[in-house]
Amino acid sequence: MSRTSGGGDASRLALARISLRRCDKSDPPGRSFPRRRGGVSASATVAQAVAFVERIRERTGKYPGLYCSEYRLRQMLYGPGVTAAQRRTLGNCWLWIANYHFKPRNTAPWDQWHLWQYCGDGKCDLPRSMYPKSIANIRRAERNIFRGDNGALQLFWQENAWFPTG
DSSP states (O other), rough: OOBTTTTHHHHHHHHHHHHOOOOOOSSOOOOOBBOOOOSSSHHHHHHHHHHHHHHHHHHSSSSSSSEHHHHHHHOOOOSSOOHHHHHHHHTTTTEEOOOSSSOOOOOOOOOOEEEEEBBTTOOOOSOOOTTSSTTTSSSSSEEESSSSSSHHHHHHHHHOOOOOOO
């Protein structure tokens, strides 16, 4: 996740990271909006996220993925000063929900989530028989589920991938 501290320009930071990183066709484009810590209001953080999303869309022609917990998402999108236009802009992003306790609910303005991170650093309150926490010899794995079958997953990445030219 891209983060800024103090008064950093999130769009500039994100574009710098994107321009430094080389992608290939097997590399899924999971991107999340920057989060600032400290005394920043929800509306300022959402405005920053909207600016980031709009700039990525302008530069790539694609909306990035939005990674967040359900609680933080509701807190940010429905906080004081957040506009319907801002929610619409962020709603164009595909949704990657982090919830280590329960299967995600649908979160407005999205009709559904696309990816679900159900385990992070080995933390998971879900039954291990259905939701394994580790993989091979990696005990503190971050585990994700795609909403759909393998064909839908391949189509999803084809539609949402961005391949830089030049």
